[in-house]
Amino acid sequence: MSEERWDAIFVGAGITSLACAAMLVQRHPGLRLLLIDKHIVAGGYATTFARARVDATFDCSLHKLSGMNEGGNLIRILRDLGLGESLGLVYPDDYFCAYHAGEAMALPNDADEAEALLLSRFPHQAEGIATFFEQVRTHGRNGYYQFQMLDGSFEPDMAQLRYAHRNFKHKTVREALRELFDDPYLIEILAAPGIYVGGYPEDLGYLYYLHVVYATLNRGNAYVTGASQRLSNLLAQRVVDAGGRLMLGTRVEAVLTGEDGRTRGVRTNRGTFHADQVYINASPHYAVRNLFAEDVDLGQTVEKLAALKPARSTTTVYLVTDRAPGELGLPHTESMLFADMPGDSSDLRIAAERAGFPDAESEQAFWRCSPMEVTNYHALDPDGGHVVCLNVLDSIAHWPQRRTPAYRAKKVRACDALVERLLSHVPDLRGHVVHTEVATPHTYVRFTNNTDGSGYGAMVGTDLRGHVFHHGFPVAGVHFLSAWVAGPSYEAAFGYAEMKARQWKRA
Numbered sequence: 001m002s003e004e005r006w007d008a009i010f011v012g013a014g015i016t017s018l019a020c021a022a023m024l025v026q027r028h029p030g031l032r033l034l035l036i037d038k039h040i041v042a043g044g045y046a047t048t049f050a051r052a053r054v055d056a057t058f059d060c061s062l063h064k065l066s067g068m069n070e071g072g073n074l075i076r077i078l079r080d081l082g083l084g085e086s087l088g089l090v091y092p093d094d095y096f097c098a099y100h101a102g103e104a105m106a107l108p109n110d111a112d113e114a115e116a117l118l119l120s121r122f123p124h125q126a127e128g129i130a131t132f133f134e135q136v137r138t139h140g141r142n143g144y145y146q147f148q149m150l151d152g153s154f155e156p157d158m159a160q161l162r163y164a165h166r167n168f169k170h171k172t173v174r175e176a177l178r179e180l181f182d183d184p185y186l187i188e189i190l191a192a193p194g195i196y197v198g199g200y201p202e203d204l205g206y207l208y209y210l211h212v213v214y215a216t217l218n219r220g221n222a223y224v225t226g227a228s229q230r231l232s233n234l235l236a237q238r239v240v241d242a243g244g245r246l247m248l249g250t251r252v253e254a255v256l257t258g259e260d261g262r263t264r265g266v267r268t269n270r271g272t273f274h275a276d277q278v279y280i281n282a283s284p285h286y287a288v289r290n291l292f293a294e295d296v297d298l299g300q301t302v303e304k305l306a307a308l309k310p311a312r313s314t315t316t317v318y319l320v321t322d323r324a325p326g327e328l329g330l331p332h333t334e335s336m337l338f339a340d341m342p343g344d345s346s347d348l349r350i351a352a353e354r355a356g357f358p359d360a361e362s363e364q365a366f367w368r369c370s371p372m373e374v375t376n377y378h379a380l381d382p383d384g385g386h387v388v389c390l391n392v393l394d395s396i397a398h399w400p401q402r403r404t405p406a407y408r409a410k411k412v413r414a415c416d417a418l419v420e421r422l423l424s425h426v427p428d429l430r431g432h433v434v435h436t437e438v439a440t441p442h443t444y445v446r447f448t449n450n451t452d453g454s455g456y457g458a459m460v461g462t463d464l465r466g467h468v469f470h471h472g473f474p475v476a477g478v479h480f481l482s483a484w485v486a487g488p489s490y491e492a493a494f495g496y497a498e499m500k501a502r503q504w505k506r507a
Contacts, residue, residue, distance in 0.1 A: 012281030014044025025242035043232030056385030069220025088225030143211030184343025198311030198456025308466025313441035313453035396441035457483025
């Protein structure tokens with residue numbers, strides 16, 4: 001079938017599409033928007049799935065929202081959308097609880113208090129700790145307000161920007177923290193927030209990482225009651241209520257291009273839909289390879305994309321306990337579990353990659369020795385069941401293809417390794433786990449088409465050349481959204497969506 005014209009079509013109903021579309025219909029009443037997604041629910045990674053047998057709802061993403069205190073970008077945007085009071089926000093007391101060698105240390109959810117605690121625990125690293133937190137307050141703050149710099153509402157100190165560019169731009173988190181500290185456990189603790197944006201310390205650019213710490217620790221963080229699906233559903237409903245349409249279970253086969261070089265809409269497995277503006281909320285590697293006709297010259301875009309490295313994927317274990325996890329020794333909403341020899345984790349990952357990701361070495365490096373993030377979802381939303389989520393950053397390179405004996409065996413090993421790590425730190429949970437299931441990098445490819453199963457879009461390292469792949473895109477009217485251009489995190493998604501909504505012009 002062929003539908004009537006739309007003002008804009010969104011390919012992929014991920015969180016950036018939903019946010020941008022909701023802002024557009026609020027700013028331009030009467031705008032007709034069509035959102036299309038191959039999945040059966042809206043939200044991309046910001047979705048949930050349920051298991052009635054164990055009365056549990058699992059969140060597909062770690063739905064910790066940064067920028068949620070006064071002065072934060074995300075809370076401002078949510079309030080502008082009229083959603084501030086409807087999300088049931090939960091503000092945790094702790095940033096996270098660090099587990100290591102029999103010690104549990106809860107970091108306060110406040111930058112000054114966290115700094116004081118780390119000074120008391122690591123007095124021999126006092127000078128480096130003071131320097132680090134000053135760098136977060138100064139250079140992390142400047143990075144945090146990047147969108148406001150673009151619109152002129154935030155004016156940074158130019159001397160600070162020049163200093164950061166000269167001293168931090170080409171350093172990884174691993175390099176910068178090793179210059180400040182010689183305690184490997186403290187380095188692992190401070191590097192752990194990189195998990196929120198899909199990178200280990202050897203992956204992430206230090207300047208970008210400073211803004212991640214500032215966003216969460218200095219500008220506040222919170223969780224949504226009802227998990228990330230509630231946020232996605234509220235945004236989708238805003239678009240539908242304004243006259244838009246959400247088509248789920250629909251596969252986009254091509255972005256159509258006219259002889260004048262402008263987009264004409266999209267072709268799907270359910271018909272052709274017309275618009276002069278198409279927003280692609282999908283991996284750009286996938287889009288360029290699959291969604292454009294062969295006669296569209298994408299050579300320069302492909303060349304730029306070669307430098308756009310995917311962020312890490314994840315291996316995730318969802319588990320359910322027979323009692324509230326808080327009653328079984330896991331009281332904190334979020335925990336970070338560190339290996340006994342934290343200084344080895346980065347070296348082991350690098351060695352595994354150089355060796356071509358052999359099974360044993362990769363599983364040791366990523367599953368057993370790298371930091372593991374644990375979210376106690378029951379503490380955030382008891383109605384979702386006795387749910388705990390275990391998450392490690394991983395690489396798809398050592399995973400066999402889906403639906404093979406090797407793949408199924410590897411899933412069992414992953415589950416055993418991650419669950420045993422949790423039980424070793426929280427032994428009272430032993431004997432109370434009644435359900436587990438595993439999501440792998442291939443799981444994320446299956447549901448989102450994200451390159452290499454990246455759960456966070458593009459890696460923000462020290463080489464940013466690939467991040468401008470969409471500049472000068474040869475098809476007029478085509479725009480790119482998602483974490484591949486906005487950067488990882490919900491806050492980046494909403495900030496970029498706001499910028500694109502402000503730029504709206506009818507073709």
